[in-house]
């Protein structure tokens with residue numbers, strides 16, 4: 028049996044026995060050192076290997092029943108939750124995970140049965156379906172924010188209601204502007220959450236641990252800055268390297284030493300690549316906006332075949348300053364407020380234009396995920412802003428989670444057409 | 453054809469024409485934006501309907517985007533008579549609308565009012581602070597000293613009266629069956645009057661509405677309980693977002709239903725707001741901005757706000773108090789705040805065994821024939 032079919036076998040098992048008990052068993056099975064070794068033979072880069080290793084260990088902890096569990100939306104300050112030794116389920120990441128496992132048919136159908144409209148974002152629909160099907164461990168806390176979009180505030184509150192933990196549901200209200208009043212407002216909310224969760228966990232609020240988490244997050248940031256600086260000059264990437272695969276460590280594990288270590292490994296690996304880089308044929312450099320499809324797809328291969336390579340992603344940009352360890356709440360508030368997806372669309376445009384300059388990109392792709400109002404709503408302005416800098420933008424309509432909403436033939440034709448244009452420039 | 457009610461309110465309608473006034477017009481987009489501040493700064497507050505008829509906005513926004521946002525963009529971009537614009541952080545769609553205005557309509561002053569999602573103390577303080585910023589923005593355009601906050605108290609008088617009259621009208625409309633012998637206010641008339649209230653000048657509208665309410669006299673002979681068209685009417689609750697569409701209301705014209713306790717941006721969420729012009733201040737701070745913040749955050753909540761359980765509890769009470777037989781959940785298409793709330797609402801209604809129907813509204817572009825058929829079938833089913 029080849030490794031490909033070994034992996035497919037595991038996926039089939041999950042698809043056929045879709046319940047929390049089987050997920051636990053399968054996680055245990057893959058974690059067996061020998062199995063992981065075999066499984067790991069397909070890892071093409073060191074950082075990919077560690078990404079999988081850490082994610083797997085983490086998932087086992089999430090499912091083992093020994094830790095308090097929190098569901099959290101993508102851009103909340105995970106440093107705070109990690110400092111409380113909580114294990115996290117990021118439903119948006121899990122939405123992607125369900126896509127990877129090919130079970131979205133079932134999770135989306137469950138969401139539809141529960142009146143989730145098909146006009147809504149599939150990350151949330153799939154996660155809601157999966158939560159309703161009890162595929163995740165039951166949460167002790169649910170924390171969300173309106174960064175980057177309205178969806179989590181609503182779908183997470185619905186989950187809190189379902190799990191009857193509305194007194195443990197926290198909505199972090201992110202201000203539209205970034206000024207002193209906003210920092211005060213936001214930092215106050217974070218402080219309340221930290222103390223309230225500590226109280227509910229019946230533990231002494233440990234701000235020293237929080238400071239340690241902020242310090243680990245600073246380390247991650249430092250490594251990521253180096254990674255990005257290296258990528259600005261790198262053409263010869265490790266195969267299958269893609270910053271969009273690192274959502275869990277970059278956000279969910281922020282504040283842990285493991286995440287910092289992973290980015291340290293990545294920094295080393297890319298620097299070696301850069302040092303050994305041979306003059307290679309000139310690929311067209313692309314910037315990727317929004318997320319990618321998380322089911323098996325050929326997008327990045329098609330790009331490679333057409334002489335194009337994604338050299339940076341909007342989501343992996345370091346948009347926040349180094350945090351002041353002594354002022355954890357203010358610093359975390361400042362980190363959230365620095366996110367270019369907050370507030371005014373000009374924040375995002377500025378961030379994109381600055382990346383375009385740093386990475387000297389030739390073109391950009393906005394993956395227009397169905398139902399994502401906040402991102403797609405800005406597409407026209409992004410296109411015009413990039414056009415001012417003579418950078419073509421492809422708005423690629425699709426769906427990150429539901430492959431049935433993303434016809435691969437159409438995608439291929441559009442990418443090839445776009446590649447032809449940029450290769451002729 | 454123009455609804456007959458327009459004749460009664462012709463002065464109000466005239467006053468809402470942006471071109472017919474020497475005062476500046478400030479367009480605004482949300483029931484959480486205090487009209488009283490806009491009026492106090494010397495503007496006519498104009499709740500933007502948007503241009504519902506055209507499709508030009510499709511060149512700017514994705515196809516699956518809120519039709520209200522698109523319609524507003526059309527009105528601003530292609531036919532702007534506004535001197536300034538006040539938008540609110542109601543949703544991602546509105547955030548993007550603000551971006552389009554800032555990017556493509558650079559000359560038009562626009563303010564984004566940040567509305568918190570929670571009603572706690574720090575959210576209220578934050579909101580009061582944002583209201584001060586809005587006030588400063590408006591005063592600057594009209595060269596008014598922002599210290600002159602007395603103006604706000606004066607402007608609230610007309611707005612308070614408007615709200616009081618709209619509540620009275622609503623009482624007449626919702627209770628006409630109980631107040632036997634009253635002349636009828638049809639659903640279509642009721643909602644059209646509210647529409648007019650949204651962007652006409654309060655002083656003019658108030659006088660006309662007062663006259664209208666007086667004209668709804670008991671006519672014992674011809675309109676007794678027995679003859680009353682609504683004698684056997686069904687009480688329906690309608691829940692949704694910014695349903696402001698004459699065509700939609702006309703669907704109810706000849707149906708024997710009353711839309712009681714509706715929960716929409718243009719009904720209770722719009723006029724059920726406590727007056728800030730009271731002797732004792734509500735916030736206890738003696739600060740007009742704190743008071744406005746308090747009264748707006750305490751009004752019937754929109755689905756964007758946190759607290760779905762409280763919302764469901766209020767819905768339950770209204771349903772049982774008003775003997776509601778069915779619920780129409782009508783949402784402008786692609787409104788995430790409303791769509792994400794529907795599963796919880798539906799679950800609650802199922803628990804209460806209250807039949808409900810979900811309608812997707814295109815805002816001016818829906819096929820009303822189809823909507824009518826669905827609504828008629830629903831009502832027929834309730835009547836069985």
Ligand code: SF4
Nearest residue numbers: 148150175176178399
């Ligand atoms: S894809 Fe868009 S709508 Fe969906 S969760 Fe992410 S930001 Fe929100």
Ligand code: SF4
Nearest residue numbers: 518543545693784787
């Ligand atoms: S209807 Fe919904 S999406 Fe449209 S503007 Fe209102 S809140 Fe936003």
